[in-house]
Structures are given as structure tokens and as C-alpha cells.
Amino acid sequence: MNIYLLVEHEFSQHPVLWHVFHLIKRFFITNFCVSAGKIPFMRTVFWEDNQLKMIDQRILPGRFEVVSFQDHVSVARAIKDMVVRGAPAIGAAAAFGLALAGYESKAGSSHELLSDLRSASDTLKSARPTAVNLAWAVDRVMWIAEQTRDERGVDDLRQLIVDAAQRIADEDVEINKRMAEYGAALINDGDTVIHHCNTGALATVDWGTALGVIRTAHEQGKKIHVLVDETRPRLQGARLTAWELDQYGIPYEIISDNMAGYFLKAGRAQKVLFGADRVAANGDVANKIGTYMLSLAAHDNGVPAYAVVPTSTVDLSLEHGDLIPIEERDPQEVLGIQFQGEQVAPIEAEARNIAFDVTPNRLISGIVTENGVVHPPFETNLKKVVLGE
Ligand code: MRU
Numbered sequence: 001m002n003i004y005l006l007v008e009h010e011f012s013q014h015p016v017l018w019h020v021f022h023l024i025k026r027f028f029i030t031n032f033c034v035s036a037g038k039i040p041f042m043r044t045v046f047w048e049d050n051q052l053k054m055i056d057q058r059i060l061p062g063r064f065e066v067v068s069f070q071d072h073v074s075v076a077r078a079i080k081d082m083v084v085r086g087a088p089a090i091g092a093a094a095a096f097g098l099a100l101a102g103y104e105s106k107a108g109s110s111h112e113l114l115s116d117l118r119s120a121s122d123t124l125k126s127a128r129p130t131a132v133n134l135a136w137a138v139d140r141v142m143w144i145a146e147q148t149r150d151e152r153g154v155d156d157l158r159q160l161i162v163d164a165a166q167r168i169a170d171e172d173v174e175i176n177k178r179m180a181e182y183g184a185a186l187i188n189d190g191d192t193v194i195h196h197c198n199t200g201a202l203a204t205v206d207w208g209t210a211l212g213v214i215r216t217a218h219e220q221g222k223k224i225h226v227l228v229d230e231t232r233p234r235l236q237g238a239r240l241t242a243w244e245l246d247q248y249g250i251p252y253e254i255i256s257d258n259m260a261g262y263f264l265k266a267g268r269a270q271k272v273l274f275g276a277d278r279v280a281a282n283g284d285v286a287n288k289i290g291t292y293m294l295s296l297a298a299h300d301n302g303v304p305a306y307a308v309v310p311t312s313t314v315d316l317s318l319e320h321g322d323l324i325p326i327e328e329r330d331p332q333e334v335l336g337i338q339f340q341g342e343q344v345a346p347i348e349a350e351a352r353n354i355a356f357d358v359t360p361n362r363l364i365s366g367i368v369t370e371n372g373v374v375h376p377p378f379e380t381n382l383k384k385v386v387l388g389e
Pocket of ligand 1: 088131197200208210274275276287288
């Protein structure tokens with residue numbers, strides 16, 4: 001995707017070429033890449049023709065579709081329904097959702113526009129509770145709007161919000177690549193890595209966090225094998241991570257979540273990598289359900305477990321992980337799982353669907369950020385790296 005970003009940047013300087021470039025891109029993707037099961041370049045979340053466009057992650061890998069959004073309420077719903085998912089991706093989507101709210105507003109003054117934006121930001125922030133990037137991105141755009149409202153007319157302010165959201169999206173890609181360089185240095189040639197959930201280009205604007213590390217190590221020529229756990233109940237690993245690894249030509253095998261302990265105990269995995277939705281000030285990591293059990297098994301077998309997170313995922317306002325709000329989703333996501341075409345659970349069964357768990361800092365070997373790798377004690381070291389001290 002790097003060549004694409006370079007070309008995109010060059011073309012973005014010339015409006016007519018930019019338009020032609022996007023027409024060609026669309027034609028190429030629909031006619032060649034999708035039918036071949038390959039998507040060589042595309043951001044997960046992007047702004048085009050004053051609309052927010054996102055890859056629909058609910059239907060991958062069976063179908064590849066880009067859906068368009070014209071209003072912030074639909075964006076909030078898409079975040080909740082997981083059309084878009086992954087902490088950095090939902091942050092960028094929400095920022096663009098705010099840009100849409102700017103265009104939806106009939107405000108005649110920047111003060112009225114700000115008031116509409118405040119209400120839209122509440123709607124967007126309430127879509128999912130655990131990933132702090134969501135509130136972080138919305139608050140960042142709102143802060144910029146609040147700072148400049150007196151100097152700007154309504155149209156100017158609308159454009160300012162689009163630009164702020166675009167900056168968040170562009171920075172995400174750049175940050176991921178920086179993290180990937182730091183993280184790749186931890187990976188040895190010949191390593192087998194257990195990876196949890198989906199942390200790739202799909203979970204971010206592009207490139208990815210933990211999967212971004214794997215991609216960069218692969219591009220550096222290291223031979224890596226990935227054990228992709230399924231990540232029940234939404235199967236982000238089996239559906240999305242496996243699909244992404246196919247695109248990048250990185251060898252992998254899917255394992256069910258409960259096989260990880262076997263491979264770790266047998267000495268057949270040398271690293272465990274995952275992302276995070278929120279990291280507390282002491283280095284406790286909230287991530288996709290199952291991360292805690294995976295980290296316990298890694299720790300018990302002396303296998304290092306690394307969280308790969310942009311500093312925007314660190315919430316220094318929370319002293320420890322028990323304070324992180326944990327999402328519980330519709331039990332139907334658990335009950336609806338099928339085996340050989342039949343629902344597994346009895347029709348009357350009830351279920352719990354806790355979407356995230358917290359891994360205590362003692363089980364984490366290092367936290368990879370865009371400012372470098374943080375090692376224990378996280379209570380002191382994490383803050384320094386996040387604040388760039
Ligand atoms: O429920 P999801 O699919 O949004 O959960 C995603 C994860 O848990 C990821 O590991 C996390 O967002 C970090 S990936 C960049």
C-alpha cells in the first residue's frame with residue numbers, strides 16, 4: 001500500500017487528476033482485484049466526494065464491499081454493528097462522522113454549528129465504550145473546532161473539521177508504520193507468532209498495529225509463520241486476519257482459540273502479539289476477549305507477549321485496568337454460531353457476550369508504541385513514552 005499512498009499524495013495536488021485517479025482506482029478494484037480475491041491498495045476508512053466510505057467488515061472474506069455514509073447517526077450505528085471495527089479505525093470513522101454532522105447541520109453561525117457538533121459527538125462517542133480511540137478522535141476534532149470557532153465562518157469551520165479528521169486518518173497510517181519498525185525488531189527470523197483478533201489494515205486506517213509489525217518483519221525478509229486464532233464469537237481472526245495475511249503472502253494457519261496453550265507449551269510459538277482498545281496508566285491492557293487467557297498461557301511458558309498500541313490508545317486518566325469500561329454485546333453473537341449449518345446452542349439457551357478482557361501488566365513483556373517499546377515497570381515507563389518525556 002505504500003506506493004499507492006505516494007501516488008495518491010502526488011495526485012491530490014491536482015483536482016482533475018485526483019478525480020481521474022479515483023475513477024481508475026474504483027474501476028481497477030471492482031473489475032480485477034475483488035474478483036481475484038486481492039485488494040492491493042485501499043484504506044479501510046476514507047473520505048471521498050463529501051462522504052465517508054468504509055470497507056464493510058461484516059461480510060469479509062466472502063464479499064468485498066465499500067459502503068458510503070452521509071450522516072453521523074449511520075456512522076455511529078456502523079461502529080456499533082461493526083461494519084468498521086478495531087480501535088484506531090473506529091476513531092477515524094467517528095472523526096469523519098463529525099465531519100458529516102457538520103454538513104448535516106443547518107446552522108447559520110459557528111456557535112450554532114458547534115452546538116450541533118457537540119450533540120453529534122455524544123452520539124458517536126456512545127457507539128462503543130471500550131476503545132478509547134473513539135472518544136480521543138472525537139474530542140480532538142471538537143477541540144480544534146472549539147478553538148477556532150470565533151475566527152471562522154460556518155463553511156470554513158465545516159472544512160476545518162474535515163481536514164482535522166483527514167489528519168487523524170493520515171497520521172494513523174504513519175504511526176502504524178513507526179510502531180511496526182519498533183515491533184519488527186523484536187521478531188526473529190524463523191519465529192512463529194500467535195496473533196489474536198484482527199489488528200491489521202482493517203482494524204486501523206491502514207497497515208495495522210500488531211499485524212503491521214508482522215507485515216514489516218515479513219517485508220524485511222524475516223521468515224515468519226503466524227498462528228491466527230479464530231477469535232470467537234465474531235471470528236475476526238479466522239475471517240479478517242487470515243484474509244489480510246492472504247493478501248500479503250504471509251504463511252499462516254488458523255487455530256481455534258483454545259489451541260494456543262498447546263502450541264505455547266509445546267515450544268512451537270516464540271512470540272504472542274496483539275493490539276489493545278485501551279491501556280491504563282499502569283500498563284494493564286484491555287483487548288479482545290481471550291487476550292487474558294492467551295497471555296496467561298504465554299507467561300506460564302516463558303513466551304513474550306507484546307501489545308502493539310498507538311499512544312492514542314493509552315488512557316493515562318485511568319490508574320489501572322479494572323477502571324476500563326468493558327463492552328458486553330448481544331448474546332445472539334454467541335448463540336448464533338453454527339456447526340455444519342446448524343445452530344450449536346439449544347434454541348432456549350442464554351449466553352453472555354463480554355467483548356473485551358483486561359490483561360494485567362505483569363503478563364505483558366512490552367508495549368510497542370510509535371515512540372518506542374515500553375518495558376516494565378510500566379507504572380513509570382509508560383507515562384514517559386506517551387508524554388514523550
Ligand atoms: O471488537 P473489535 O473487533 O473492534 O476488537 C478489536 C480489537 O480488540 C483489536 O485488537 C484492537 O482494537 C486493537 S487493533 C488495532
